[in-house]
Amino acid sequence: MNYSKDLFGICPITTAQKILGGKWTIIVLYYLSQGTLRFGELQRKIPDLTQAMLTKQLRSLESYGLVHREVYPEVPPKVEYSLTNLGKEFIPVLDALSVWGESYKNHLNSDS
Secondary structure, eight states: OOOOGGGTOSOHHHHHHHHHOSTTHHHHHHHHHTOOEEHHHHHHHSTTSOHHHHHHHHHHHHHTTSEEEEEEOOSSOEEEEEEOHHHHTTHHHHHHHHHHHHHHHHHHHHTO
16 A cells, blocks of 8 residues: 555654554564564564454555565465564664653652
């Protein structure tokens, strides 16, 4: 699925929000930032994520050009997922989110 530029408008924050708006998107990107994973491996890392929703998230990220899906001609088929170069550009954002999340947790703990 190719997304038209006009779907995103002119605001870069709107563009990012449309791409990252899925409940599991950032978590899927986080685990793929650690390396190539097969579908089952990724599913085990996020046990609350259903198979159908994981499939949907991966297809969406693939359509946006952030995730690469590699199918190997084996029986049973072997499918691996990894970040594309564009997806790898998001790793510093994931790192910044991690730092901010830790800071926020510390803030909450200091208020108790």
